[in-house]
Amino acid sequence: MELNNKSLFRQECFVNGNWVKSHTEKTLDVNNPATQEIIGKVPNFTAQETKSVIENANTAFETWKNTTAKERSVILKKWCDLIIENVDDLAKIMTLEQGKPLAESKGEILMGASYIEFYAEEAKRVYGDVIPDPRPGKRIVIIKQPVGVVGAITPWNFPSSMITRKCAAALAVGCTTIVKPASQTPYSALAVAELANQAGFPKGVFNIITGSAKEIGKELTENPIVRKISFTGSTEVGKILLQQSASTVKKVSMELGGHAPFIVFDDADLDEAVLGAMQSKFRNSGQTCICSNRIFVHENIYDEFLKKFTDEVSKIKVGNGLESGIVSGPLIDKSSLEKVIDHVQDAVNTGAKIAIGGDIHSLGGNFYQPTVLSNVSTKAKITFEETFGPVAPLYKFSSDEEVIKLANDTPYGLASYFYSRDIGRIWNVAEALEYGIVSINNGLPTIAEVPFGGVKESGMGREGSRYGLDDYLTIKYISMGGI
Numbered sequence: 001m002e003l004n005n006k007s008l009f010r011q012e013c014f015v016n017g018n019w020v021k022s023h024t025e026k027t028l029d030v031n032n033p034a035t036q037e038i039i040g041k042v043p044n045f046t047a048q049e050t051k052s053v054i055e056n057a058n059t060a061f062e063t064w065k066n067t068t069a070k071e072r073s074v075i076l077k078k079w080c081d082l083i084i085e086n087v088d089d090l091a092k093i094m095t096l097e098q099g100k101p102l103a104e105s106k107g108e109i110l111m112g113a114s115y116i117e118f119y120a121e122e123a124k125r126v127y128g129d130v131i132p133d134p135r136p137g138k139r140i141v142i143i144k145q146p147v148g149v150v151g152a153i154t155p156w157n158f159p160s161s162m163i164t165r166k167c168a169a170a171l172a173v174g175c176t177t178i179v180k181p182a183s184q185t186p187y188s189a190l191a192v193a194e195l196a197n198q199a200g201f202p203k204g205v206f207n208i209i210t211g212s213a214k215e216i217g218k219e220l221t222e223n224p225i226v227r228k229i230s231f232t233g234s235t236e237v238g239k240i241l242l243q244q245s246a247s248t249v250k251k252v253s254m255e256l257g258g259h260a261p262f263i264v265f266d267d268a269d270l271d272e273a274v275l276g277a278m279q280s281k282f283r284n285s286g287q288t289c290i291c292s293n294r295i296f297v298h299e300n301i302y303d304e305f306l307k308k309f310t311d312e313v314s315k316i317k318v319g320n321g322l323e324s325g326i327v328s329g330p331l332i333d334k335s336s337l338e339k340v341i342d343h344v345q346d347a348v349n350t351g352a353k354i355a356i357g358g359d360i361h362s363l364g365g366n367f368y369q370p371t372v373l374s375n376v377s378t379k380a381k382i383t384f385e386e387t388f389g390p391v392a393p394l395y396k397f398s399s400d401e402e403v404i405k406l407a408n409d410t411p412y413g414l415a416s417y418f419y420s421r422d423i424g425r426i427w428n429v430a431e432a433l434e435y436g437i438v439s440i441n442n443g444l445p446t447i448a449e450v451p452f453g454g455v456k457e458s459g460m461g462r463e464g465s466r467y468g469l470d471d472y473l474t475i476k477y478i479s480m481g482g483i
């Protein structure tokens with residue numbers, strides 16, 4: 001791999017300030033989803049090794065928690081600057097292991113850096129409270145303190161920004177962190193660890209370990225020293241981690257699956273709605289937790305929207321994300337491809353028409369054609385399950401009540417989108433949608449300044465914004481008498 005800064009490609013874990021292999025010498029292969037070639041190997045850490053990382057992180061916590069917000073902010077800012085300086089190399093590493101086009105990888109790296117910048121500033125604003133005491137001679141003071149050692153488990157679809165989004169908030173308030181990245185995309189994680197090291201975090205404050213998810217995950221969730229688990233990934237794995245964390249009653253944040261509705265009302269600006277649908281559906285080849293998965297279009301504008309949307313989808317250039325002009329890369333692996341094939345087949349079997357795409361791509365491998373399905377049945381699998389691929393199912397609706405009911409008919413509640421120009425409708429629909437995020441006339445709602453997170457089986461806790469700090473803080477009530 002041609003990198004300007006070769007130190008960014010690391011094949012060891014970053015633990016207690018050192019780069020280390022597993023003592024078992026066991027490794028995991030990492031491959032390029034565009035070519036299936038093996039890029040390299042990373043250590044397969046054991047539960048015993050994880051335990052020792054946790055103990056070191058706890059020792060580091062004793063000092064780190066007592067640093068000033070200003071000191072932590074300076075190191076975070078340095079880390080952010082180093083990430084921005086190395087954006088080209090970091091993007092290359094990401095595209096190689098994850099498949100998304102280079103421009104999208106750069107966007108993710110910069111987005112990841114923006115969380116660090118935000119929390120470097122917000123670190124200074126962890127305010128407490130003084131509550132007027134109704135009792136004479138007494139005072140009530142509230143302070144906020146870091147929760148302790150944090151275990152973070154992150155997914156392959158955003159291999160860098162999901163780490164910085166969690167860790168920047170945790171580190172800003174004085175917690176120490178241990179990250180287990182997805183096994184398919186460890187190199188983006190190890191690269192940001194190299195830059196964290198260069199930024200000057202003391203040893204043991206920021207750690208990255210790779211290996212068996214089950215083994216590492218069990219130790220992180222059941223070890224009583226770890227006081228907080230922050231997870232981004234599937235609802236299925238989130239439920240396992242919640243159960244495991246119950247044994248030591250840990251604080252938890254769960255950013256889980258989504259099944260976003262995207263509603264186009266008949267008063268919408270259609271061109272804007274088409275743009276929003278493109279952005280929210282096809283980014284990362286449809287592999288984001290806030291991808292629109294069900295596109296509901298009012299019957300009065302259905303045909304016009306379908307035509308405009310299909311025209312735009314026909315322009316998507318699919319290929320290896322390292323090549324110029326590519327806007328859609330491969331799916332992450334074979335099983336993801338099989339899920340997409342199954343969802344499309346099932347939709348067609350239950351009455352859907354293929355407006356464009358509908359098949360594996362001529363490039364072969366993990367590539368699938370950007371696809372639009374019209375007249376999809378509400379009984380099709382795709383209506384209930386997250387597809388995680390470049391497939392847009394369209395449904396026709398005739399009233400606000402009907403579409404709100406359809407949109408909420410899912411156990412998920414992460415992101416939702418709708419397009420309208422009517423102020424009354426906008427308030428009513430925004431309040432009626434059972435989602436953590438309601439994005440109105442906007443296909444790209446995620447930035448560092450907002451509280452990102454879901455309701456129902458999409459999880460709990462928020463990342464980003466000042467609310468994101470609360471997930472790594474405990475509230476202490478100090479009662480004072482004798483005054």
Ligand code: NAP
Nearest residue numbers: 154155156181182183213217233234237255256257258289
């Ligand atoms: P996943 O299978 O749940 O994996 C996510 C992470 O969990 C990986 O690091 C994985 O490690 C680890 N893991 C798997 N099984 C585990 C276990 N038993 N114990 C501990 N850790 C375990 O999810 P994914 O397929 O990578 O990601 C896609 C899902 O994430 C989608 O549902 C998507 O909606 C969701 N997501 C949500 C958000 C959000 O913010 N809400 C953001 C992005 C993605 P290995 O890789 O080693 O298996």
